[in-house]
Amino acid sequence: MISQAAMAKRAAPVLACVGLLAIWQFASLGLESDSFPTAIEAIRAIPDILGDKESLINILASLRRMAIGFGIAVLLSIPLGLLMGRSRAVAAFFNPLLMIIYPVPKAALMPIIMLWLGVGDITKTLVIFLGVSLPVIYHSFEGAKAVEEKMLWSGAAMGLSPLQRLVRIVLPAALPEILTGCRTGLVLALITMITSEMIARQSGAGNILFNALDMGQYDTVYAMIIIVGAMGICLDAVFERVRARLVRWSEPQFDMPLSFS
Amino acid sequence: MKVVPSRSSEWVRPVTSQQPASAIIEIDRVSQVFQTSARKDHLALSEISLTIEEGAFVSILGPSGCGKSTLLYIVGGFVSPTSGAARMKGQRITGPGPDRGPVFQEFALxxxxxxxxxxxxxxxxxxxxxxxxxxxxxxxxxxxxxxxxxxxxxxxxxxxxxxxxxxxxxxxxxPEVLLMDEPFGALDAHTRTRLQNDLLNIWERDRKTVLFVTHSVDEAVFLSDKVVMMSKSPGRIREVIDIDLQRPRRRNELLLDPRYQKYVVDIERMFDESDEVGSPS
Known part of the structure; x- marks a missing residue:
């Protein structure tokens, strides 16, 4: 049996999507512009893209670059962030560097990287890596800094070495914060993935989008936007499930209902 | 025993040489200075010397800011003293170890x-x-x-x-020694009483050495064999009082015991006196 509240909770996102598409549909019908297809036209174009072998290979190549860039970024950023959080010397060294890199849009670095490494996979993966690294480092750093001193002392009294304390106390204690950073990183990975393919146009989902734009296939352009958006929603949903499982111990026990319902 | 306990060695270590063999922790002229700002140093502990015997329940009692927790952290090896040394079974304490188990006010689970x-x-x-x-x-x-x-x-x-x-x-x-840092300080009165009773029951079974930091006079008297009273700025030992009450202790009996009441009243009076003479606040 599903309660009424649970039903409403499930129906809400569906309603939101349907509502958005409806507004799009009517706006498009009203404007009657060639470059603004209706929602139905855009959705109709999706099977063509996903059915096309070449497009599919392109999209999968994008996802592969994204996975590699994200994976390497997470594996390097978490240890760095944790070390920064527990060692003043490490923080003092890396903080200014990161402060300089943080506000620079990573796509703005692409021309330079392309000069050095070409327009291939390495360049794009590197840009994704840079995009993901900073939020993950930052959140790991904050998470590690906030770890209660007494918790580390308790571990030290049990005989844990400094390295063991970092891996077995700081890492799990900071995990909720780290995963918040990873979630931001995941969205940024998707964004930098598309941007990198828009700049270095050779393959990938971003390339399909811009080729279609060049050729005036506006329904394909909009269909690609829907596909990329759907990819983002799915990745985030999967990540959120994994995250919730990993940090079940830290979540509040009860959903506090807001009083405006 | 070797033959040559020369006079000079006795002179160098006056604290250890006069203590009975059952001493488990020796605190030897420990001072701790904290830097509060660029130029000002705060003397948190000044030349503290104290010996704790094996199996004793010793409370360190004092107003907040007297350095009682710092003293406990030094014994735990979490903080290094600015000068002096703490020893566990004759070995100088240089860091934390499983022979000394901390219990913190913040739980730190x-x-x-x-x-x-x-x-x-x-x-x-x-x-x-x-x-x-x-x-x-x-x-x-x-x-x-x-x-x-x-x-x-x-x-x-x-x-x-x-x-x-x-x-x-x-x-x-x-651990051979339990280091308890205001362990019941964050709890409500009722829970606090229950935990004191339970701690005492557990302790009376195996009589582990306990160093217990608190600012509550009745808690210190109720639990301890010995109460070390500290005063603040700088943190010094004011008085060491042996609590000569029978064990096992029962709260309801003890509260009616005039000797218990006298300990509490005497210690409280000593604190009041030091407050009047001491800081203006």
Whole structure:
């Protein structure tokens, strides 16, 4: 049996999507512009893209670059962030560097990287890596800094070495914060993935989008936007499930209902 | 015994040489200076010397800011003294170790571990096999009155329950000395009383050495064999008072015992006097 509240909770996102598409549909019908297809036209174009072998290979190549860039970024950023959080010397060294890199849009670095490494996979993966690294480092750093001193002392009294304390106390204690950073990183990975393919146009989902734009296939352009958006929603949903499982111990026990319902 | 306990060596270590053989912790002219700002140094502890005998329950009592917790952290090896030394069984303390188990006011449980996981952590770290560690830990959890809560996470427990887990977690790796840093300070009065009673019951079974920091006079008198009174700015030992009350102690008997009442009143009066003479606040 599903309660009424649970039903409403499930129906809400569906309603939101349907509502958005409806507004799009009517706006498009009203404007009657060639470059603004209706929602139905855009959705109709999706099977063509996903059915096309070449497009599919392109999209999968994008996802592969994204996975590699994200994976390497997470594996390097978490240890760095944790070390920064527990060692003043490490923080003092890396903080200014990161402060300089943080506000620079990573796509703005692409021309330079392309000069050095070409327009291939390495360049794009590197840009994704840079995009993901900073939020993950930052959140790991904050998470590690906030770890209660007494918790580390308790571990030290049990005989844990400094390295063991970092891996077995700081890492799990900071995990909720780290995963918040990873979630931001995941969205940024998707964004930098598309941007990198828009700049270095050779393959990938971003390339399909811009080729279609060049050729005036506006329904394909909009269909690609829907596909990329759907990819983002799915990745985030999967990540959120994994995250919730990993940090079940830290979540509040009860959903506090807001009083405006 | 070797033959040559020369006079000079006795002179160099006056604290140790005069103490009975059962001393487990010696604090030898320990001072601690904290830098509060660029130029000002704060003398938190000044030349503290104290010997704690094996199996004794010793409370360190003093107003906040007298450095009593710092003294405990020095014995724990978490803080290095600016000068002087603390020794455990004659060995200079240079860092934390499983022979000295802390219990903090803040509980400091591992929130990602269940109650059982927390209690098993120390034994597992010491290489006790999982099965054996679990059996021992379950027994300890029962001893602190938390049977049935083994698979709960710390966030699901009340403050009093958390402190019970923290106590069990520390007892689990068999430290020779328990270092308790205002362990009941964050609890409400009722819970506090219950935990004091339970701690005393547990302690009276195996009489581990306990160093117990508190600012509550009745708590110190109720629990301790010896109360070390400290005064602040700089942190000094004012008085060491032996609490000569029979054990096992029962709260309801003790509260009616004039000797208990006298200890409490005397100690409180001493604090009041020092307040008048001491800081203007």
């Amino acid at each position: 591992f929130p990602w571990k269940t109650v059982l996981g927390n209690v098993m952590y120390g034994p597992r770290q010491q290489g006790v096999r999982a099965h054996e560690a679990e059996t021992q830990s379950r027994a300890l959890i029962e001893m602190v009155g938390l049977r049935g809560y083994e698979s709960f996470y710390p966030k699901e427990l009340s403050g009093g329950m958390k402190q019970r887990v923290a106590l069990a977690r520390t007892l689990a790796y068999h």
